[in-house]
Amino acid sequence: MREEGIEKGKMEEKRNLAAELLREGFSVEKVAKIVKLSLDEVEAIGASIHLNQPES
């Protein structure tokens, strides 16, 4: 159960940082490489950023 939590915490931080990097303007490929997530996952994170906080 504890291991499940650790995995969950890691994923959360990866996604946070991925979002942060995308907001800074890094490419999906670059972000995926740095945080070690798949391109699809990073793209999905990018899509949710645009949904949640539309650039004004």
Added chain:
Amino acid sequence: MKWKQLVQVFILTNPNLKSNVAEALFYFIDYLLYLPHELTKQLTKDLSINIEKEAKHMLYSEKLKEAPTFAEYFKTVREEGFEKGIEKGLEMGIEKGIEKGKMEERRNLAAELLREGFSVEKVAKMVKLSLDEVKEIGKNL
């Protein structure tokens, strides 16, 4: 069953009864109006509402705890408590795990960003670690 419950509730909620008298009465009724197990369970359930509302003070009596209806009540309370405890324990385990995973991953990501050439300040801000922590991680690269 109806009768038994009425009498029991009467005992439990009657403030004029001394607790030792109430105990004796409870015992008396428990044995006089003996119910099959299933009905005792049902009765215990109905009764527990009254126990929780009005008769907490009586539960300190060790003797009363052994009267059949009360014994059933305590069994239920204990089992529920046990299950809640396990659940809570698991939850806490997961939460601790999440915290640990987050910290571990922040350090991993900080190392990765430093390798990419980001400044210590920038990395600290992005992964939410202190400057000192990031510097420490930089030394170990």
